[in-house]
Amino acid sequence: MKEAKVVLSVQNISKTYEMSGNRVAALKTVSFDLYQGEMLAIMGTSGSGKSTLLNILGALDKPNDGVISLNGTVSDNMFTEPHATIYRGDNIGFVFQSYHLLKDLSVEDNIALPLILKGEEEEEISNKVKGMMDIVGLSDWKNHRPVQLSGGQQQRVAIARAIITSPPIVLADEPTGNLDYNTSTDILGVLVNMKEKFAQSIIIVTHDPYVSTYADRVLFFHDGEIVDTYTCKKDASDMDNILRIFKQILDGAI
Numbered sequence: 001m002k003e004a005k006v007v008l009s010v011q012n013i014s015k016t017y018e019m020s021g022n023r024v025a026a027l028k029t030v031s032f033d034l035y036q037g038e039m040l041a042i043m044g045t046s047g048s049g050k051s052t053l054l055n056i057l058g059a060l061d062k063p064n065d066g067v068i069s070l071n072g073t074v075s076d077n078m079f080t081e082p083h084a085t086i087y088r089g090d091n092i093g094f095v096f097q098s099y100h101l102l103k104d105l106s107v108e109d110n111i112a113l114p115l116i117l118k119g120e121e122e123e124e125i126s127n128k129v130k131g132m133m134d135i136v137g138l139s140d141w142k143n144h145r146p147v148q149l150s151g152g153q154q155q156r157v158a159i160a161r162a163i164i165t166s167p168p169i170v171l172a173d174e175p176t177g178n179l180d181y182n183t184s185t186d187i188l189g190v191l192v193n194m195k196e197k198f199a200q201s202i203i204i205v206t207h208d209p210y211v212s213t214y215a216d217r218v219l220f221f222h223d224g225e226i227v228d229t230y231t232c233k234k235d236a237s238d239m240d241n242i243l244r245i246f247k248q249i250l251d252g253a254i
């Protein structure tokens with residue numbers, strides 16, 4: 001991982017919310033690099049700033065301070081429209097816990113949507129969607145509506161839709177949060193497969209230590225700060241190490 005290219009560099013990001021006169025420091029000078037082809041898990045206690053971070057990285061929310069550079073370049077306009085929408089469209093694929101599929105569209109059309117919005121040619125769209133449905137194993141379900149699919153199949157559609165435009169970064173917020181163990185394993189396999197095939201970088205927010213064992217690195221958040229980092233060894237010790245660190249944070253030992 002050391003020689004890999006830095007795709008996203010997050011430097012001293014801070015975010016404070018003000019509600020009814022109360023100030024909440026959701027992120028306090030958070031810094032880290034995301035490498036090309038890396039799966040980075042974000043774990044942490046409730047309210048530690050994980051969703052806030054994901055929203056900022058996806059230009060859905062604006063930090064009060066700090067800098068984000070993409071491939072070594074800082075965009076001053078990243079958080080203002082229309083630049084934020086362009087940044088998202090060119091660079092980010094989103095995967096959510098609750099899939100966020102359009103219920104009236106078929107599997108095929110849900111996956112095609114980002115390409116249609118980008119104004120790609122019909123034939124190009126059709127070829128890309130067909131290829132993607134093969135990769136995620138949904139070709140036989142192409143005319144189904146989301147409601148006719150299992151949770152795991154719906155998340156496969158959501159992943160296919162997130163990466164159909166080949167974004168360099170995928171932001172996944174609890175992507176297996178609604179799925180059972182076997183289906184979670186299946187979906188994590190799809191994400192790892194995608195990252196290996198297309199050298200994408202994935203940030204995955206999770207409460208589940210098992211999910212984090214699929215990552216290359218885990219950042220542990222507490223009270224708006226990164227309090228520990230763990231590089232996965234990709235062996236049976238990962239689960240124990242991740243659980244131990246998380247428990248120490250919950251116990252207040254870190």
Ligand SMILES: Nc1ncnc2c1ncn2[C@@H]1O[C@H](COP(=O)(O)OP(=O)(O)OP(=O)(O)O)[C@@H](O)[C@H]1O
Pocket residue numbers: 017018019024025026044045046047048049050051052053
């Ligand atoms: N829009 C908002 N307005 C005010 N406060 C907010 C807002 N969004 C988040 N916060 C506060 O910022 C802090 C961080 O919230 P955030 O949702 O990022 O945490 P989280 O780690 O994702 O939590 P969880 O694991 O419970 O989803 C919390 O104290 C939360 O109450």
